[in-house]
Amino acid sequence: MIKRVLCTILICSIxxxxxxxxxxxxxxxxxxxxxxxxxxxxxxxKYKLTVEIIDLKSGGKDVxxxxxxxxxxxxxxxxxxxxxxxxxSQKLYWGHVETIVISQKVAREGILQILDFLARDAExxxxxxxxxxxxxxxxxxxxxxxxTTEVRAFEVNEMLDVEKALSKxxxxxxxxxxxxxxxxxxxxxxxxxxxxxxSGIETSQLSGTAVFKKDKLAYMFNEExxxxxxxxxxxxxxxxxxxxxxxxxxxxxxxxxxxxxxTEIKPVYSNGKLHFELTIRTKTNLGEVDNNAKYKNNxxxxxxxxxxxxxLKKEVERVIRAVQLEYDIDIFGFGxxxxxxxxxxxxxxxxxxxxxxxxxxxxxxxxxxxxxxxxLSKSIMMGx
Amino acid sequence: xxxILTFWNRRKSIAGRNGPTSxxxxxxxxxxxxxxxxxxxxxxxxxDEDTFAIRNxxxxxxxxxxxxxxxxxxxxxxxxxxxxxxxxxxxxxSLKSLxxxxxxxxxxxxxxxxxxxxSEVSTLMHSILMGDTVLLLEGAPQALIISTxxxxxxxxxxxxxxxxxxxxxxxxxxxxxxxxSLIRRRLETPDLKSRLLTIGEKTRTKVCICYMDSLVNKEIxxxxxxxxxxxxxxxxIASGYIEEFIDDEAYSPFKTVGxxxxxxxxxxxxxxxxxxxxxxxxxxxxxxxxxxxEYFQASEDxxxxxxxxxxxxxxxxxxxxxxxxxxxxxxALMTFHQEMxxxxxxxxxxxxxxxxxxxxxxxxxxxxxxxxxxxxTGTRMPTNIxxxxxxxxxxxxxxxSVEAKLVSAPIVIVxxxxxxxxLMIPKILGAAIIMRVMLLILASYMGFYGLIxxxxxxxxxxxxxxxxxxxxxxxxxxxxxxxxxxxxxRAPLWYMDSRPxxxxxxxxxxxxxxxKGK
Numbered sequence: 001m002i003k004r005v006l007c008t009i010l011i012c013s014i015x016x017x018x019x020x021x022x023x024x025x026x027x028x029x030x031x032x033x034x035x036x037x038x039x040x041x042x043x044x045x046k047y048k049l050t051v052e053i054i055d056l057k058s059g060g061k062d063v064x065x066x067x068x069x070x071x072x073x074x075x076x077x078x079x080x081x082x083x084x085x086x087x088x089s090q091k092l093y094w095g096h097v098e099t100i101v102i103s104q105k106v107a108r109e110g111i112l113q114i115l116d117f118l119a120r121d122a123e124x125x126x127x128x129x130x131x132x133x134x135x136x137x138x139x140x141x142x143x144x145x146x147x148t149t150e151v152r153a154f155e156v157n158e159m160l161d162v163e164k165a166l167s168k169x170x171x172x173x174x175x176x177x178x179x180x181x182x183x184x185x186x187x188x189x190x191x192x193x194x195x196x197x198x199s200g201i202e203t204s205q206l207s208g209t210a211v212f213k214k215d216k217l218a219y220m221f222n223e224e225x226x227x228x229x230x231x232x233x234x235x236x237x238x239x240x241x242x243x244x245x246x247x248x249x250x251x252x253x254x255x256x257x258x259x260x261x262x263t264e265i266k267p268v269y270s271n272g273k274l275h276f277e278l279t280i281r282t283k284t285n286l287g288e289v290d291n292n293a294k295y296k297n298n299x300x301x302x303x304x305x306x307x308x309x310x311x312l313k314k315e316v317e318r319v320i321r322a323v324q325l326e327y328d329i330d331i332f333g334f335g336x337x338x339x340x341x342x343x344x345x346x347x348x349x350x351x352x353x354x355x356x357x358x359x360x361x362x363x364x365x366x367x368x369x370x371x372x373x374x375x376l377s378k379s380i381m382m383g384x
Numbered sequence: 385x386x387x388i389l390t391f392w393n394r395r396k397s398i399a400g401r402n403g404p405t406s407x408x409x410x411x412x413x414x415x416x417x418x419x420x421x422x423x424x425x426x427x428x429x430x431x432d433e434d435t436f437a438i439r440n441x442x443x444x445x446x447x448x449x450x451x452x453x454x455x456x457x458x459x460x461x462x463x464x465x466x467x468x469x470x471x472x473x474x475x476x477x478s479l480k481s482l483x484x485x486x487x488x489x490x491x492x493x494x495x496x497x498x499x500x501x502x503s504e505v506s507t508l509m510h511s512i513l514m515g516d517t518v519l520l521l522e523g524a525p526q527a528l529i530i531s532t533x534x535x536x537x538x539x540x541x542x543x544x545x546x547x548x549x550x551x552x553x554x555x556x557x558x559x560x561x562x563x564x565s566l567i568r569r570r571l572e573t574p575d576l577k578s579r580l581l582t583i584g585e586k587t588r589t590k591v592c593i594c595y596m597d598s599l600v601n602k603e604i605x606x607x608x609x610x611x612x613x614x615x616x617x618x619x620x621i622a623s624g625y626i627e628e629f630i631d632d633e634a635y636s637p638f639k640t641v642g643x644x645x646x647x648x649x650x651x652x653x654x655x656x657x658x659x660x661x662x663x664x665x666x667x668x669x670x671x672x673x674x675x676x677x678e679y680f681q682a683s684e685d686x687x688x689x690x691x692x693x694x695x696x697x698x699x700x701x702x703x704x705x706x707x708x709x710x711x712x713x714x715x716a717l718m719t720f721h722q723e724m725x726x727x728x729x730x731x732x733x734x735x736x737x738x739x740x741x742x743x744x745x746x747x748x749x750x751x752x753x754x755x756x757x758x759x760x761t762g763t764r765m766p767t768n769i770x771x772x773x774x775x776x777x778x779x780x781x782x783x784x785s786v787e788a789k790l791v792s793a794p795i796v797i798v799x800x801x802x803x804x805x806x807l808m809i810p811k812i813l814g815a816a817i818i819m820r821v822m823l824l825i826l827a828s829y830m831g832f833y834g835l836i837x838x839x840x841x842x843x844x845x846x847x848x849x850x851x852x853x854x855x856x857x858x859x860x861x862x863x864x865x866x867x868x869x870x871x872x873x874r875a876p877l878w879y880m881d882s883r884p885x886x887x888x889x890x891x892x893x894x895x896x897x898x899x900k901g902k
Contacts, residue, residue, distance in 0.1 A: 002635050009822075025719045025720065025743075025828070026719060026720075026722070027718075027719065027737070027743055027744060028718055028719075028722055028730065028733060028734045028737060029734050029737040029738050029740070031722075033730065033731065033734065054731055054734075056731065056734055056735040056738055057735075057738075065731060065735070093722065095722055095723035096722075096723070096727045096730060098727075123723070125723070154727070
């Protein structure tokens with residue numbers, strides 16, 4: 001009995017050494033690791049896919065990482081992906097893709113097909129960052145030079161991660177986009193990336209936000225507006241508030257560094273009328289001051305905070321008005337908040353939500369606190 | 385023992401008294417009253433045996449008292465024979481009559497602490513073989529067996545295999561009585577019982593079962609005795625022979641009988657209610673029952689600070705898990721689940737594998753095989769050529785093979801981790817190697833699915849195992865904090881107030897009230 005079991009195990013194990021190429025067994029040095037992709041469309045409506053693969057040259061002990069770009073065409077997105085095998089001997093491995101850049105043309109026609117592939121296929125993760133190219137093609141972004149790493153797509157991904165200290169760009173991963181598509185009363189937004197000359201090198205920079213209606217690109221706004229948009233949707237984790245303070249005749253610039261910010265959207269339905277109450281609570285500290293005033297006690301902090309409150313309220317209201325007037329797309333999740341807080345009302349107003357959103361009143365309440373003045377209690381004195 | 389004795393008795397009745405010429409036939413007789421015939425009888429038994437000595441002596445005052453001493457030259461202390469046997473017999477003047485000379489000799493003449501009487505040829509023969517001196521007396525139907533054994537053995541040294549820093553440095557030797565004395569010195573109580581048995585038809589090895597009478601679980605003791613008496617083998621050379629015969633699960637790679645070279649460990653185990661089996665000729669003492677967690681316990685744990693010993697014990701457990709699973713996890717990650725590797729790591733491993741001709745699984749197998757070869761060579765080779773091995777092992781096989789692109793650098797690290805951690809618990813090495821290879825093969829087929837599959841199989845096997853009726857994973861599967869005092873962490877000794885359940889009878893308290901005293 002035992003002999004039979006042992007023999008079976010032995011016989012079963014011998015082929016393991018010879019059939020190592022079977023099924024899902026893949027050697028990592030026999031696949032092209034894809035780091036990022038750019039999606040364009042040609043004149044005749046075909047997908048043009050540019051993928052960045054990691055090119056490893058291990059010379060002796062040093063590992064040199066380069067990236068290569070491959071271009072392929074196909075009738076569908078997946079077709080274009082598979083067509084790379086025509087000229088690349090190694091199958092593409094999508095398990096470590098970090099970013100995918102989509103051109104405006106593709107985005108205006110709809111990106112459902114691409115999302116479907118990314119979600120349906122086993123390899124790509126749902127945490128891939130989606131970006132929209134500000135330039136003519138998405139390939140331009142992928143082909144631009146990177147500064148910190150050799151791999152363009154990884155750098156874009158890292159740029160989006162450190163954005164939290166600036167709060168001028170959103171970060172949207174595939175699953176977030178898919179969730180926003182399925183949700184009622186909120187639309188998806190995606191960061192925009194464009195080219196920039198930086199000390200002679202053609203590189204890229206994040207520049208604003210693209211708003212989607214369903215899966216189609218509707219419009220884009222700039223990074224300044226993005227900041228206030230982030231305030232509204234409670235996604236501010238850092239960044240700065242630059243404001244001007246009048247002191248008699250002088251106007252001085254004061255920069256506040258945001259430590260923490262929290263925003264609540266509350267739908268209020270009274271007397272048959274719907275309005276929203278937006279409460280923004282922001283904790284800041286003094287980051288930079290260009291006068292020699294003392295900022296020591298709470299009274300002086302209060303004065304600065306009031307200025308900041310005024311400015312923030314004005315800007316937030318401006319962004320809301322602009323979005324409401326020009327477009328009928330609810331990117332703030334106002335509809336979602338109604339659905340969550342007053343579900344009965346949402347059932348009634350849902351069909352006309354686009355129209356209601358256009359002129360629903362929003363009451364903005366801003367509370368800024370200045371906690372401390374950094375390492376200086378007095379500003380730097382200037383003698384005569 | 386009983387079986388063997390009854391066997392002799394049966395044979396004796398068949399063979400009768402006359403002419404035993406071979407040792408086998410000698411088993412069957414009793415000696416006669418004629419000294420000359422008796423000497424002839426033993427000469428026949430020990431024919432062609434040049435170290436067998438026969439010394440005829442006569443009393444200088446009474447010439448009718450004729451004696452003969454028989455012994456094996458290499459086994460006895462010659463001065464004891466001279467001073468305590470030959471000199472008193474030859475010079476004693478009080479021996480008169482012939483009727484009770486043997487009794488007088490035993491009581492008045494021979495100055496030895498151990499003297500027995502016997503008429504059975506087999507008993508006398510075995511006594512001579514064990515180093516006793518047999519005194520034959522003209523006209524007496526019995527012979528005296530006088531203990532003259534001189535043990536020539538190794539001194540008590542520190543065991544090489546189980547070293548401690550703060551514990552005692554004594555280790556068992558090859559002599560059973562020496563070993564027994566080392567244990568008894570630690571447990572000076574009549575509660576410590578030691579029962580002697582003889583096993584092995586040819587070797588007649590003395591085996592001793594030691595236990596604390598008030599603590600031992602009588603059922604386990606009975607079962608152990610039953611299993612030991614069941615053994616019918618020609619020779620017991622070392623305790624490993626006994627171990628394999630009394631093992632619960634003959635085919636399992638996991639041991640169900642513990643072994644140690646340290647008397648302090650045995651004393652500790654006896655105090656927990658376990659039973660020790662000492663085998664003459666082996667410095668390794670067996671303890672039963674043996675639980676899985678005892679693999680991870682070291683004697684050092686109880687001699688040093690409990691925080692530190694808990695850390696080392698956790699390290700040992702992690703080491704075991706690592707040595708078994710690391711190669712399998714590596715192969716599963718590299719060949720099935722590349723998405724689980726962090727991107728920078730994937731890139732650097734991928735770069736290291738550029739130009740390596742073999743698939744990952746072959747690489748891992750070959751390197752593990754080479755490591756085991758190195759380990760085995762290191763164990764068997766003479767110590768003075770060890771340097772050559774480390775040069776070949778470390779430089780040629782490690783560095784050069786990576787630089788020559790025969791294997792990738794990460795696999796050397798993986799095999800090194802697996803190899804080094806396997807040496808942390810040398811007792812479990814055999815089982816660890818089998819498990820490692822099994823999991824590796826499963827992982828190369830089915831990735832993590834195969835790995836989990838294999839680990840589940842091993843766990844099922846461990847759950848099924850029993851050591852003398854005690855579940856093998858006892859305490860490891862317990863949720864009761866009282867049972868976990870000496871499992872993954874080693875609680876302070878004043879907190880470990882009760883003996884292990886199931887193993888010791890009645891679970892009596894070790895001490896009352898912890899540090900508070902009575």
